[in-house]
Amino acid sequence: xxxxxxxxxxxxxxxxxxxxxxxxxxxxxxxxxxxxxxxxxxxxxxxxxxxxxxxxxxxxxxxxxxxxxxxxxxxxxxxxxxxxxxxxxxxxxxxxxxxxxxxxxxxxxxxx
Numbered sequence: 001x002x003x004x005x006x007x008x009x010x011x012x013x014x015x016x017x018x019x020x021x022x023x024x025x026x027x028x029x030x031x032x033x034x035x036x037x038x039x040x041x042x043x044x045x046x047x048x049x050x051x052x053x054x055x056x057x058x059x060x061x062x063x064x065x066x067x068x069x070x071x072x073x074x075x076x077x078x079x080x081x082x083x084x085x086x087x088x089x090x091x092x093x094x095x096x097x098x099x100x101x102x103x104x105x106x107x108x109x110x111x112x
Contacts, residue, residue: 021111024107025106025107026104027103027104028105030074032102033074050081051069051078052079052082053078053079069081069083073098080103090110092107092110093109
């Protein structure tokens with residue numbers, strides 16, 4: 001697994017005063033992604049799961065269960081998905097996008 005983090009403000013482009021949520025990214029293999037689904041199921045309160053359809057598919061957005069989302073993602077029937085869940089006082093948005101040997105995880109924590 002490789003991880004990256006981005007700054008939480010627009011200081012890099014000269015803007016000040018705009019506080020953005022921290023963005024974390026990682027490349028996950030299949031086993032690590034399986035563990036992520038397990039951890040989310042056991043440790044969080046899921047708010048919503050949004051499928052990311054193929055860009056050429058004209059399908060209305062829908063919400064999925066965690067088991068449905070996992071199956072569709074691992075079977076290659078989704079390009080990706082976003083899991084929104086509450087954990088330790090924050091709402092987390094994990095976006096998983098399919099890659100050749102696993103998935104790209106982009107994670108953002110929101111304080112609402």
